[in-house]
Amino acid sequence: MNRLLLIVLFLMTGCTSDYKIAPETVEVSPGITAPEIEVDPGRYDFGALNAGYETQDTIVTIKNIGNGDLDLTNIYLNRGNTNFSLTATPTGIVEPSQSAELVVEYSPGTYEFNNDTIVILSNDEDEPITYVYLNGSGDAPVIHITPSTYDFGTVYVGCDDGLGILIENYGNADLEITDLEYFASLPVDFSIEDFVTEEGPLPWTLTPSDWIHLKIEYTPLDLLDDGAWVEVTSSDPATPVAFSEHEGIGDYEAWITDSFTGEDGEIAVDILFVVDNSGSMSGNQTSLKNNFDDFIAVFASAGVDYHVALITTDQSEFVGSVITSADADPITEFSDQIDLIGYHGNAHEKGLWYSYESTSSGGDAASGSSTGFFRSSAKLVVVYVSDEADFSHSTSGGGGSTSMSHSDYSAHLLSLKSSSGLIAAHAVIGDYPSGCSANGSATFGDGYYDVVNDLGGTIMSICADDWSVTMETLATESMALITFLLSDDPMEESIEVQVDGVISTDWIYDSSANSVTFTTAPAEGSAIDITYAILAECD
Numbered sequence: 039m040n041r042l043l044l045i046v047l048f049l050m051t052g053c054t055s056d057y058k059i060a061p062e063t064v065e066v067s068p069g070i071t072a073p074e075i076e077v078d079p080g081r082y083d084f085g086a087l088n089a090g091y092e093t094q095d096t097i098v099t100i101k102n103i104g105n106g107d108l109d110l111t112n113i114y115l116n117r118g119n120t121n122f123s124l125t126a127t128p129t130g131i132v133e134p135s136q137s138a139e140l141v142v143e144y145s146p147g148t149y150e151f152n153n154d155t156i157v158i159l160s161n162d163e164d165e166p167i168t169y170v171y172l173n174g175s176g177d178a179p180v181i182h183i184t185p186s187t188y189d190f191g192t193v194y195v196g197c198d199d200g201l202g203i204l205i206e207n208y209g210n211a212d213l214e215i216t217d218l219e220y221f222a223s224l225p226v227d228f229s230i231e232d233f234v235t236e237e238g239p240l241p242w243t244l245t246p247s248d249w250i251h252l253k254i255e256y257t258p259l260d261l262l263d264d265g266a267w268v269e270v271t272s273s274d275p276a277t278p279v280a281f282s283e284h285e286g287i288g289d290y291e292a293w294i295t296d297s298f299t300g301e302d303g304e305i306a307v308d309i310l311f312v313v314d315n316s317g318s319m320s321g322n323q324t325s326l327k328n329n330f331d332d333f334i335a336v337f338a339s340a341g342v343d344y345h346v347a348l349i350t351t352d353q354s355e356f357v358g359s360v361i362t363s364a365d366a367d368p369i370t371e372f373s374d375q376i377d378l379i380g381y382h383g384n385a386h387e388k389g390l391w392y393s394y395e396s397t398s399s400g401g402d403a404a405s406g407s408s409t410g411f412f413r414s415s416a417k418l419v420v421v422y423v424s425d426e427a428d429f430s431h432s433t434s435g436g437g438g439s440t441s442m443s444h445s446d447y448s449a450h451l452l453s454l455k456s457s458s459g460l461i462a463a464h465a466v467i468g469d470y471p472s473g474c475s476a477n478g479s480a481t482f483g484d485g486y487y488d489v490v491n492d493l494g495g496t497i498m499s500i501c502a503d504d505w506s507v508t509m510e511t512l513a514t515e516s517m518a519l520i521t522f523l524l525s526d527d528p529m530e531e532s533i534e535v536q537v538d539g540v541i542s543t544d545w546i547y548d549s550s551a552n553s554v555t556f557t558t559a560p561a562e563g564s565a566i567d568i569t570y571a572i573l574a575e576c577d
Contacts, residue, residue, distance in 0.1 A: 071105050073161060074162060074165075075101070075104075079096075086175045088176075090178060094145075096141075097139050099137050100139070103134075107134070115155070119152055121146050122143070122144055123145075124140065124141070146176025148180055148274070150178075151173075180213070183281070184282075187284075190256045195289065207249070213245075214241050215273075219269045227288070229255045231254075254266075256284070265283070267284065293569060297567050298565075304522070304553075306344070307344050307418075308419070309347075309516055310403050311348045315351060315352065322500055328505070329508065330369055332510045333509040335513075346360070346361040349396050349403070351387035351392060352437065354402065356402045356411075389428055390430040417461070417517075422466070422467065427484035428444075431443075445492065451463060462515070464490060464497070465486040466500045468500055469501065496512070496515045530549065534570070538564050
């Protein structure tokens with residue numbers, strides 16, 4: 039702007055009229071037209087806000103105090119701190135004496151201290167870059183879990199390893215933990231202590247710098263990769279769900295191989311004879327005892343370790359003591375017990391019911407009985423001998439059950455052993471479907487017939503001419519499958535059986551006897567290798 043400076047000089051004399059007063063005009067050089075930026079405030083502190091919940095904004099006024107147009111070319115945050123944001127950013131021309139407003143918002147995300155600088159670019163030649171300095175802080179709880187990840191590495195199966203988990207509040211406000219869960223891969227080999235007992239019920243409140251301690255245990259039961267994680271839900275606004283992840287793998291410390299030949303195995307069988315003691319059984323009982331030597335001869339030649347016991351169709355208690363392969367004269371003992379049975383028993387024969395009672399808990403033929411008859415590693419065989427159908431479905435004459443079917447009796451017998459290969463039922467009964475009349479008469483052995491068929495057993499005719507064949511057949515069909523005792527306690531899932539170098543699955547393991555029993559006997563002279571891992575010696 040050109041300016042004209044008029045300077046008027048008055049020369050005064052107080053006593054003469056010779057001087058005149060006249061103005062003098064002096065012209066100066068032309069002026070400059072220019073914008074000039076002014077920013078208010080030049081620095082702003084938002085103070086401390088409740089992180090995650092509080093947001094505050096402020097206005098920065100950009101004024102043009104010059105006499106030329108102010109051109110705002112760009113406005114931005116120098117470091118781009120995301121806790122600060124420019125929600126209204128003026129650009130373009132600001133005329134002289136006019137102003138524009140810049141809105142700045144601050145929202146802390148966690149316990150933190152923030153600062154950044156607003157950069158304003160303009161055409162102000164003296165100050166082309168103008169700065170506004172920003173500060174703020176957040177108040178918040180901060181969850182911190184140590185360790186966030188942990189690898190147990192290799193742990194021997196049967197051993198365990200522990201880990202302590204520390205949950206701390208790194209913030210400056212109370213941390214509320216509302217939920218804590220532990221997840222693990224299947225099968226579950228990880229466990230967490232009862233934290234409710236240790237720390238009390240949720241929710242938990244941790245003041246700043248406070249902490250809680252949890253215990254994790256890893257006990258691998260297999261060779262699979264295992265994984266687990268702690269999931270903690272809290273009031274931390276930045277990390278509402280925090281994790282601690284764990285992994286590990288199990289391994290066996292040592293392996294053992296027990297080698298056998300087919301001749302090395304043991305053959306053990308427990309045989310329960312259920313003998314009809316009704317009035318029509320005299321001749322049949324005589325045939326049974328007179329041919330028992332053929333039965334025992336089969337066992338003796340095979341080296342069978344046997345237990346034999348007798349009950350009747352109207353009582354579940356043993357007639358006499360258990361006859362074993364260690365007895366000096368098992369044939370005479372069997373004959374004497376048949377004589378004790380007699381044929382004056384109840385006419386309502388209930389062999390299924392009384393064999394059920396005898397093999398149920400507390401019975402003479404049950405596991406744990408003081409008679410010592412039942413052996414968990416031995417094959418259990420029930421032999422029914424009767425010239426009548428079974429009447430266990432009736433309660434007449436005592437005993438029996440109106441609610442149990444033949445399939446219930448079959449299921450009960452199967453439940454006594456870990457494998458169906460260790461249970462069998464045979465019968466010497468009247469022929470299907472109408473009975474028989476030779477060598478005395480017999481009605482169809484209904485009931486017994488069904489149970490024996492359910493279990494895949496053998497049915498012989500009670501009207502047969504030659505009971506020696508009957509007894510030899512029963513002995514052969516009752517023969518226990520070959521069993522091998524292991525030299526050490528195995529990890530059951532690790533057992534591998536090879537017969538002549540080929541992996542076999544025709545076997546079962548009995549933990550109570552620590553033995554492997556073949557469900558299909560290996561050929562004579564076979565080479566049998568049983569390999570298994572044993573429990574580690576843990577620190």
